[in-house]
Every structure is written in structure tokens, then in C-alpha cells.
Amino acid sequence: MLRRDFFPAAAAAATAGLAACAPAPAPDRNAMAIKITGVEIFRIEVNSRGPWCVIRVQTDAGLTGIGDASHSGKDDPAIGKIKEYAEVVKRGSIFDIEALRAYAHPQYKEGGRAVSCALSALEQALYDLxxxxxxxxxxxLFGGKMRDxxxxYANINRSTDDRVPAGFAERAGxxxxxxxxxIKMASFDGMPRNGSAAEIEAHTKLGIECAQAVRDRIGLANDLLVDAHNNFDYERGLDLMKRMEPLELFFLEEISRPIDVFSRLKKQAxxxxxxxxxxxxxxxYWPYLVxxxxxxxxxDVKYCGGMLELKKIAAMAESNGVQCSPHGPASPVGNMAxxxxxxxxxNFLILEYSYGDAVExxxxxxxxxxxxxxxxxxxVPDTPGLGYELNDTLVEKRLVDKATA
Structure with missing residues (x-):
């Protein structure tokens, strides 16, 4: 389905009515009384791009909750923050989401993605609980589902080693x-941003040729998404958009990082x-929407602060007439959250799936x-919580290391 057909279809699906909720088993004790007793932190071998980092929160009721803290950039600081925040949630209730948020948010300026991934993982696990x-x-817990x-989309970028037109096309196929x-691809990675005009043009031309090869392979019956990974300034971004028009993209992602440049490009797109x-x-998020x-x-449910933060951001986007397509090269835990x-x-549009990560x-x-x-x-399951538990046998087999808090 092309983007011109999908947008109205998505809107119609969103208003088609609430999906029926399957009966769920009754809780066996007072949920408010449940106390967190510990957190397990697993790093699981995936591929050369690094492991997944997932957590399991334990309680005195025997219930467990799981969350995803993968791709923080540096696992050790993120694990340190998970341990710190574990002590915070142990003192409270499984319902103290906003209290955890208020504790962690002021640390983000200094701690960066270690803070956001740790907070997000624990928050996911608390909602699971x-x-x-x-x-x-x-x-x-978020207003009821509008779709089952x-x-x-399949993000083929992480699993495409042969970064030429034929390599991208093969993986897309x-x-x-x-x-x-x-299909989503990022064919402008490695852009020599400080290189000569000729070097930048050569890399841009190759990236467009890779995208064209994927479009030729998947045809117009399937959607093509391209991530530019903030590799373009205003003038080069304008040029890129013009040259990409024949590809009929579902969307073009992250052309440039500065808000003013990004805004000017979007208004010309x-x-x-x-x-x-x-x-x-x-x-x-607010300045970007304004x-x-x-x-x-x-x-991204791992980077933005968790499930509640994702819901808040999506609501802000909706009020500005903006659709929501969560980023998320993640483990199955993060994807399900x-x-x-x-x-x-x-205003949901489409979700990211990291195709080729641990495909077997x-x-x-x-x-x-x-x-x-x-x-x-x-x-999306109708069973309680996220609807899933970790497969301990597989986790043990792929385990890089484990920590506890």
C-alpha cells in the first residue's frame, strides 16, 4: 500500500470502534500491596552491533515484569542507573510511575541515554506488573485498544552489510x-559531512542509487521509508528531497538535526x-512540534522515557495534527511494550521492526x-500485562552477563 492510500486507511481504522477485550483472570491479592523485591538485568548476545539489555523485576507476590533498555550506547552506565532506580521503586508501589519519572528526569541532562533507557525499562516492567x-x-491501562x-515496517539497515545498491536490494527482497x-533503509550512513563538495555528492548519489535499487526490488505495491540520519544541511536537504521525489517515499526521516533547519525543510517537502x-x-518533543x-x-519507547511518555508525546502530536510512528530497533520486549x-x-501510523537482528x-x-x-x-495480546515472559532457556544460552539489584 502506498503512503497516499495508507494515511486515509489508517484514519478509518482508528475510528472503526473499540476492539473487544477478552476476559482476564482476576488478581489474586491486593495489587496496591505488592512490593518490588529485586531486579535482574540480562545482556543477551545478538550480533556485532551489540547485545540487547532487558530486565525482569521481581515482587513479593511472585509476579514479574519485564522491560527493554537496549541500545543505550554504553550498557554499563545504563545498568548503573537501573540499579539506582531499582532502589527507588523498592521503596514504593508498582503504581508509582510518575514518582519514578520525577526522580529520573532531572538526571537526563548529565546522564543522557543511560538515564532514559534505565527509566524506560523499569517503567515498562512496572506497567507489565x-x-x-x-x-x-x-x-x-492506556485508554483501551483501537486495533488488534x-x-x-522492516528496518533492514542494521542487517545490511553490503552497503551498495545490490546489497540493500537483496536484503529488502x-x-x-x-x-x-x-521497508526502511539508511543509505546515507558514513556521509563525509566535512568532506569536499565532490565527496559529499558522490556519497549522496550512492545513497539515492541504493534507495532506487530497493524501490525497484519491492515495487510500488510495498512502501519505502528512508532514514537520512541527520546528514544534510538546508541546501543539501532541499536537493535530496527533490531527487527522492520519484521514489514515492512513505516518509523521509531525520534529514537534519537543528530545529530551525528541520522545520524549513519540512515546509518545503x-x-x-x-x-x-x-x-x-x-x-x-514540544519545541519540535511547535x-x-x-x-x-x-x-522510541526505550529513549523517550517509557510507555506513559510515549502516550503523552503521541497525544501532543495528535493535538498538532501529527501522526505517530514509534522508532524502535529493539528486542521483542521493547517492541511489545x-x-x-x-x-x-x-494517530498511530506504523511501528519499527529491526529485521535481521537474531532472525533465527x-x-x-x-x-x-x-x-x-x-x-x-x-x-497485541489480551492476556495480562505485556502478555509475555522471558524464555529463560534461550536467555541463558545467549547470555553475555547478568547483574542484579
Whole structure:
């Protein structure tokens, strides 16, 4: 489906009515009395780009909650923050989300992504626990779901080693053959930003040729998304958008980083512009929305502050006429946390799936296995919490190391 057809279809689906909620088992004790007793932190081997970092929060009721802190950039500082925040949540209730948020947010300026990933992981785990304690799925805690399935695009960037047109096209073809109907690539990585005009043009030309090769391979029946990874200034960004027009992109992501440049480019664009994957909290997102930098906001459930923060950012975006397509090269835990929130969003568009990461065993990391269906559709469960537990056998097999708090 092309972007020109998908946007109205998405809007119609969002207003089609609330999906029925399957009966959930009643909680076996007073949820408010449940106390957190410990946190397990697992680093799981994935590929050369680094491990996944997931956590499991334990309670005195025997319930556990899971969360994803992957891709913080530096795992050790993030794990340190998880241990610090674990002591905070042990003193309170599994419902003290805003208290944890208030504690962690002031640390972000100095701590960066270690803070955001640690906060996000613990927050995901707390919502998982809340749902399990009350016998309801996490989506029920965010206003109820508007859709049973979440459309995912296959981000082939992390798993494409041969960074030439044929290499990208081959990987895209594999993802289409696996059932996906939308492909994202980042063919401008390695841009020599301080290089000569000739060097920059050569790299830009190669990136466009890679995108053209993918479009030729997947055809117009499938959607193509391109991430520019902030590699362009205003003039070069204008040139890029013009040269990409024939590809009929679903969206063009992260052309430039400065807000004023991004805003000017978006206002000149003839295609949907997306961005905001690295922003933390509503306070960082607000200036981007006010400046009208994007048509599509891309908060990441691991980076933005968690599930509640994702919901808040999506609501701000909705009030500005902006759709929401969460960023998320994540483990199945992070993907499912994002999917529960996406199920509740009136302005949801599409979710990211990191295609090729641990492709042989990825689905088996959780019990039950990750429910990815044909078309790249992720079915949102009706079972309590996130609906999944870690597969301890697989985690142990792929374990890099483990810490506790």
C-alpha cells in the first residue's frame, strides 16, 4: 500500500470502534500491596552491533515484569542507573510511575541515554506488573485498544552489510519474502559531512542509487521509508528531497538535526517528513512540534522515557495534527511494550521492526513467541500485562552477563 492510500486507511481504522477485550483472570491479592523485591538485568548476545539489555523485576507476590533498555550506547552506565532506580521503586508501589519519572528526569541532562533507557525499562516492567496484578493487558491501562494488530515496517539497515545498491536490494527482497509490506533503509550512513563538495555528492548519489535499487526490488505495491540520519544541511536537504521525489517515499526521516533547519525543510517537502527518535520526554518533543518540524513523530519507547511518555508525546502530536510512528530497533520486549501503546493511539501510523537482528531465534526469546504475522503485523495480546515472559532457556544460552539489584 502506498503512503497516499495508507494515511486515509489508517484514519478509518482508528475510528472503526473499540476492539473487544477478552476476559482476564482476576488478581489474586491486593495489587496496591505488592512490593518490588529485586531486579535482574540480562545482556543477551545478538550480533556485532551489540547485545540487547532487558530486565525482569521481581515482587513479593511472585509476579514479574519485564522491560527493554537496549541500545543505550554504553550498557554499563545504563545498568548503573537501573540499579539506582531499582532502589527507588523498592521503596514504593508498582503504581508509582510518575514518582519514578520525577526522580529520573532531572538526571537526563548529565546522564543522557543511560538515564532514559534505565527509566524506560523499569517503567515498562512496572506497567507489565500493573497489568498482571489487575488481570488486564497493558493496553487497557492506556485508554483501551483501537486495533488488534500493529503494522510493522522492516528496518533492514542494521542487517545490511553490503552497503551498495545490490546489497540493500537483496536484503529488502528477503524482508518482503518474509511477509513485510514496508521497508526502511539508511543509505546515507558514513556521509563525509566535512568532506569536499565532490565527496559529499558522490556519497549522496550512492545513497539515492541504493534507495532506487530497493524501490525497484519491492515495487510500488510495498512502501519505502528512508532514514537520512541527520546528514544534510538546508541546501543539501532541499536537493535530496527533490531527487527522492520519484521514489514515492512513505516518509523521509531525520534529514537534519537543528530545529530551525528541520522545520524549513519540512515546509518545503512534497513527501511526509518524520523524526524525533532520540528525543527524551515531552519537554524535548514540544519545541519540535511547535516548530512544525515533522508530519510524523517517532518517539522510541526505550529513549523517550517509557510507555506513559510515549502516550503523552503521541497525544501532543495528535493535538498538532501529527501522526505517530514509534522508532524502535529493539528486542521483542521493547517492541511489545511499544505495540501496547500503539494499539491505543488515534494517530498511530506504523511501528519499527529491526529485521535481521537474531532472525533465527528472535521470536523464541519470549514465552509465548513474538506474535509477528504475515504482512509484518504484530498481534497485541489480551492476556495480562505485556502478555509475555522471558524464555529463560534461550536467555541463558545467549547470555553475555547478568547483574542484579
Amino acid at each position: 500493573q497489568g498482571k496484578a489487575m488481570g488486564v493487558p497493558c493496553w487497557a 494488530q500493529i503494522r510493522n 528477503q524482508a518482503i519474502d518474509a511477509g513485510f509490506t514496508a 512534497t513527501m511526509p517528513i518524520a523524526g524525533g527518535e532520540s528525543l527524551f520526554g515531552v519537554q524535548e 516548530a512544525e518540524t515533522v508530519n510524523i513523530a517517532m518517539p 511499544a505495540a501496547h501503546v500503539c494499539a491505543t493511539l488515534p 531465534w528472535r521470536a523464541e526469546m519470549t514465552n509465548p513467541p513474538e506474535p509477528l504475522e504475515k504482512g509484518g503485523m504484530l498481534r
